Amino acid sequence: MSSGIGRQIFKRTFTSRPVDGFTGAVGNTPLIYLKTLSEKTGCRILGKAEFQNPGGSVKDRAALGIVLDAEKRGRIKPGGTVVEGTAGNTGIGLAHVCRARGYKCVIFMPNTQSQEKIDLLRMLGAEVYPVPAVAYENPKNYNHQARDFARELDNAIWTDQFDNTANAEAHYRTTGPEIWEQTEGKLDGFVCATGTGGTLAGTGRYLLEKSAGKTQVWLADPPGSVLHSYITSGGKLKERTGSSITEGIGQGRITNNLGTFVNDVSGALHIPDEKSIAMVYEMLDTEGLYLGASSALNVVAAVELAQKLGKGSTVATILCDGAYRYQSRLFSKKWLQAKGLEDAIPGHLKKYAVLD
Ligand SMILES: Cc1ncc(COP(=O)(O)O)c(C=O)c1O
CATH class of the missing domain: 3.40.50.1100 (Rossmann fold)
Structure with missing residues (x-):
């Protein structure tokens, strides 16, 4: 793996000018080269550090995008x-x-x-x-x-994050171009899970257009969501069954945001909770990254997609938020036991489950 990758990504995300308050501070997050997973797979696995947004998650982009759109349209x-x-x-x-x-x-x-x-x-x-x-x-x-x-x-708006497509539009204008620039257009795959569908649809549409169809865009799905089966069955919406410990992702319907892109998705990966939990602990141990379960699920999916696309491929995903909002669950032995997930933590990492 080229040792220049880390340096290049750092340089490109360094902002030298002051930005304008919260509004200016949203976005322009680093794209992190995940070294251990990249070396293991012989691919470049990259994670967009959305936990660095000022509100702590990828959803700052949607929140800001929706409000700015309402202002522009004179709705507020x-x-x-x-x-x-x-x-x-x-x-x-x-x-x-x-x-x-x-x-x-x-x-x-x-x-x-x-x-x-x-x-x-x-x-x-x-x-x-x-x-x-x-x-x-x-x-x-x-x-x-x-x-x-x-x-x-x-003088009030309902932001309607699931069906207001200003959400996906925010990612089309910001997340997509940032990833394209940070990879200098050398991107074989992009994958992430969806809640509203804004991140996947907006980022995916930009990357697909900009690469003239060369970057494959995949959806990752937790248990309890219908989207994996919808995509793999060619559009059949199943009854929602099962559940997941992940938060903010998984869906029972095609939202307007996802609807803007769902027909262009290349494929879908189903990621069980056991793999997401294992990756929460692995990312902390190998990269020092303290990530929530949806981010961990995305990283598992990025590794699986990279393996499908072959050695030497580059795949990017979203690190949606940090574990801080979920630590009393994700790092609690009792909670994981109650969910039947205690054994999902790799043996040598069980020492990190420090809470009762
Ligand atoms: C932690 C987390 N990850 C992922 C997502 C999914 O993002 P989107 O709504 O853009 O599909 C959300 C959405 O709320 C979230 O809170």
């Missing part, structure tokens, strides 16, 4: 309100964006979510409504409540 004016139904990273990203751009942020979430998440959103200045956790079909579902709440207010 200074002092307006941004409403979303989310328990996770998008809510955190939106809370930051709203502080930075002078909006009120209102978040609806299922009342099954941890107090830490509620507290964090409130500390970031959001108004949080935990509501009963009922199915999507129920009008009281947190997503519908967010939509209805925004409808009742003047």
